Amino acid sequence: MLAGTGSDVGKSVLAAALCRIFRQDGYRPAPFKAQNMALNSYVTPEGLEIGRAQAVQAEAAGIPCHTDMNPILLKPSSDKTAQVVLNGRPIGNRDAYDYFRVEGREQLRREVHAAFDRLNTRYNPIVMEGAGSISEINLRDTDLVNMPMARYAGADVLLVADIDRGGVFASAYGSVALQTPEDRRRIKGIIVNKFRGDLRLFESGVKMMEDICGIPVLGVIPYYKDIYIEEEDALDLQTKQLNAVQGKVNVAVVLLRHLSNFTDFNVLERDERVNLYYTNNTDELAKADIILLPGTKSTLDDLYELRRNGVAHAILEARRNGATVMGICGGYQMMGQVVSDPEGIEGSLRSLPGLGLLPVETVMEGEKVTRRVNFAFPAGADNRCTGYEIHQGRTVPAEGEEQRTFIQTSEGRKDGWMADRKCFGTYIHGILDNQAVIDWLLEPYADKLQKTVLDYSAYKEEQYDKLAAHVRSHLNLSLLYQILTTHD
């Protein structure tokens, strides 16, 4: 188990690296994280929802993802509530979950253990990830993810410490010191992550770390910038483009507070023809050739905010001036006439008028839809495009409107709406991972186009290999294998 001295120390990416390394070395690894908190989720081949990070790690391991790899997913919808997804299906919001935690904690624990056991019969090794820091001693009794999970699984624990944020000795030492003696013995190695500068300068640091913690340092992993792995939890705007530029097709993603599934834009972001930037600045929106309204965990809250901050107006203005507007999932819902949430599934707002760009209406209701979809694009073309849906809302044509479907799925469903060549919406996440769709989206801007085409799957494979090579060259793998094969 990769456990952390804190959140965001790089556990997920290291887990992906280990998945790829073990696979390269002839094993059959699988990722596991008992509970994940993230808005970036993904749909398994069975049509169930899991955290994106485990889907990425499964990809690095070269296997299909499964809910057993992430049995509990918490999706925050406001500061105080989160939707709880158990084994791929939502079971209620966080308030209910709190209740469940007190009353039914052991039941949840059993679910998590059962998922692990199933996974464990099919794969070896299981590359587990903890959550946040392992020294939240106030949560020791309710913790399902960190040391209690490692104990159940009989896992060796590797403590990941982040040197970039400072305090690496104190955080590693403190994390070890605050464990019970039994748990402390489980921690078999320390990985110092995100090191910047000359590694030789830290040689004495490694020795000191080993002395104070009494645990070997398995590696010091240099910070990298040139390897691209999908992010999991939060959109890191520091690494993103935030402005329009000259000479490329400017694609603006509207920055929503509850923006979900921002992985939808990864391929476009790497397309050399395109400048993809995130913004809620009305001047920057005015410069966009294409405006993408992304998915959101709280369509109504974000719609309210768009009206308040003037972005709604800027989008309509841009559309009048010839920009393309495309909505995905929550963004598609916003483009309609009205969005309502009579049961308060997403929050306290019950109903708001949409942007009025599409003659559709959305109601949040019923069971959450999670499924993968296949389709040809444009309709009838000889290609195979894929994507996935994750939403609670149902969208129907406004009264008297005849459906103008955007996508016809191979499963025979009609999805989305196309008002015209430059105004459309869809429920399909990952739609912009399909080259045919990207090319069609960019076509009206042909005069600006220079280079073409990126094979995204091949690109991702290459990045996992690069990541594995990077970690391999800075990690004492023979010691790691020795730890993993020694039973105590």
Ligand SMILES: NC(=O)CC[C@H](N)C(=O)O
């Ligand atoms: N992923 C999304 O954009 C979800 C949209 C909306 N919150 C729904 O559940 O229907």
